[in-house]
Amino acid sequence: MGNSLISLSLAFFLVILLSLTIQSPVSAQNDLITTTCKQTPLFQLCSSTLRSNLQSESADVAGLGLIVVEVIKGKASEALGQVRKLLRAGNPQLKGPLNQCVTFYKTILEADVPEAEQAIRGVPKFAEDGMVDAAAGAGSCEEGFGGKSPITAMNMAVKDLAVVARAIIRILL
Numbered sequence: 001m002g003n004s005l006i007s008l009s010l011a012f013f014l015v016i017l018l019s020l021t022i023q024s025p026v027s028a029q030n031d032l033i034t035t036t037c038k039q040t041p042l043f044q045l046c047s048s049t050l051r052s053n054l055q056s057e058s059a060d061v062a063g064l065g066l067i068v069v070e071v072i073k074g075k076a077s078e079a080l081g082q083v084r085k086l087l088r089a090g091n092p093q094l095k096g097p098l099n100q101c102v103t104f105y106k107t108i109l110e111a112d113v114p115e116a117e118q119a120i121r122g123v124p125k126f127a128e129d130g131m132v133d134a135a136a137g138a139g140s141c142e143e144g145f146g147g148k149s150p151i152t153a154m155n156m157a158v159k160d161l162a163v164v165a166r167a168i169i170r171i172l173l
Helices: 002-037 043-051 054-058 061-089 092-119 124-143 152-172
Strands: none
Touching: 002 043, 002 061, 002 152, 043 061, 043 152, 054 061, 061 092, 061 124, 061 152, 092 124, 092 152, 124 152
16 A cells, blocks of 8 residues: 555656656747747737747747748748739839839848848847848838838838847847
């Protein structure tokens, strides 16, 4: 009877210990995301972006920054595709601003994002510069229409994500 009580107590203790060990890294990572995102101007966007990506569960701060940069790449590609589609539609009033947007988004995809990806774990200041430029490019695309553009939501998404990425990168400086 005594041995079975000790065995039962030991088994119970091991189950509790194991469950705490399993929960601890996830909880710690959630704390890292929360702590990191609280240092950005757009907490909700930062948090939802990172929590929706499984890679964030094991990422450090630089890794979290890379995840946001990767999301920017996807959004910028989507915006560029939409701009090209609008150009093919042939509205002469939109041709000038849309052509400018092509230039801005190509720069984001071919220069700003790669700069951030390469520099974030090396010289984060250069990664910050890339995100400043990405936010400016998306903002300039929007402003080129002299009012609301046909891709306002996409421009704002890229701009806001670049602001979040920049804030995360600044933590690394």
